Amino acid sequence: MDTLPESELLVAARRGDPAAFEQLVSRHRRELYAHCYRMLGSVQDAEDALQESLLGAWRGLANFEGRGSVRAWLYQITTNACLRLISRRPRRILSPDYGPPRRNTDDLGDPVTEPIWLEPWPDDEPAGAPGAVDPAARYLRRESVELAFVAALQHLPGTQRAVLILREVLEFPSADVARILDTTPPAVNSALQRARKAVRQRVPETTQQAELDAIGTRGQRELVDAFMRAWERADVAALLDLLAEDARFTMPPLPAWFRGQEDIGRFFTDQMFRAPWRLVPLGANGQPAFAGYRGEAAGDRFRLAGINVLAIRTGRIAWIASFLDPDVHRHFGLPSELPPDDSRTER
Incomplete structure (x- = not known):
């Protein structure tokens, strides 16, 4: 068959x-x-x-x-x-939608466990998707799962969200979208115009795919490798050198988030590097990412603590989106811990 x-x-x-x-x-x-x-x-x-x-x-x-x-x-x-x-x-949101950035690193707030947070998407080509082997189609589909784009979609009413995705990502004709949504082609076109305008106001002018193309494959690898090496060494100064001045660090389901090199650096120093870390590179939302394994007190086991997605702007890291929810981690097919003989992952 x-x-x-x-x-x-x-x-x-x-x-x-x-x-x-x-x-x-x-x-x-x-x-x-x-x-x-x-x-x-x-x-x-x-x-x-x-x-x-x-x-x-x-x-x-x-x-x-x-x-x-x-x-x-x-x-x-x-x-x-x-x-x-x-x-x-409820619609899914990012940390800045929930509240302002914090400066106090001692109070990160209680985890907000209601289903309100945007979640990361494990990178994988959609098996069987029409045009999946076509570079232009692959590029479009990777853009369409970028964190900023998916977050912007969540601000649209449901029907506008559907119209924008069906027309611009999946490239269904207006007549087909009208049949799918039981409406008319003029209504589809009107909803599309409103959705385009609303999303344009919420996403960066340059997509992550364009940002990554601008620095090239080698530049991407060097940037991510340098970032991961600095993180594993707990070298805060080296990390900050790789960040944009107005970079963000978010970590749902904790409500706290930090903006700017100074506040992020203080959080790294005060909180993040109280324990050692080992990192495993991966891909998420068409963007560079890594799994962070935090060392236990005994120092011989490293447990999965977060999935971290990086957003790049003009060759620097503009956003570290760290996702701490274990229910999210399971979708990435990662081990829950690194054994002692594999605690430092080869890259």
């Missing part, structure tokens, strides 16, 4: 063959998951929405008349599942 065309898989799935249905949706699963993440700003909410969507697709196969593609039909189901979830849950 692996080589059956979509039309034959659809017929078999309609007859009640779950294996055929699984193959029918498997080629779209990853991109649908990414769509849910863009809509919801949370990998955990995205999992819930995707599960609800695929269950709805299985139950609704008899109602699919085949007038459009299976992909568009799945996006219709998935988008509407996300819109229902948006109506029931």
Whole structure:
């Protein structure tokens, strides 16, 4: 059945063959998951929405008349599942949306455990996504999961959010988006204009993909390696040399965050480097990232403490987005601790 065309898989799935249905949706699963993440700003909410969507697709196969593609039909189901979830849950935010930066490093506040924080997205090409091997399409999709862009999307009403993603990220025609959202093409175009304007006000002029291209692959590697080496050495001066003057350090679910080299440096000195660290490089949201493992008092074990995503501006680090929630960490497939013989990870 692996080589059956979509039309034959659809017929078999309609007859009640779950294996055929699984193959029918498997080629779209990853991109649908990414769509849910863009809509919801949370990998955990995205999992819930995707599960609800695929269950709805299985139950609704008899109602699919085949007038459009299976992909568009799945996006219709998935988008509407996300819109229902948006109506029931608070929008996801960044630390600056929650409160002003702090200067006192002794009080980081109690963790805010309600589901309000934007979450990082583990880098992975959407398997089966149309154009996934096309460099231009890959570039666009990486831009579309950048932290700043996904955060800006969360400020839009649900329908505007859906329109912007479906039209500009997934490049569905207006007529298809109108069918997905049960509206009209003029309404889609009007919502798109409003969404574009609102997002433009909240994202940097230059995307992370453009910033990374500007310093090149070698420059990226040198910057990230220097940052990670300084962090592992607890060399605060070297770290600050790599930061933009107005850099931010955020760390949900703790409400505290710091802005500027001076305050970030004081936080590093007073709090961060009370224990040793080992770092493991990874990718998240199309941006450089690393997992931070914090040493225990005994000094022979390092436990996963945070996923850290870096935003670059003109060759310097402008934002360290540290995510401390263990429920977020599990999506990255990382070990919970580094054993003694692997405490210093090769890079």
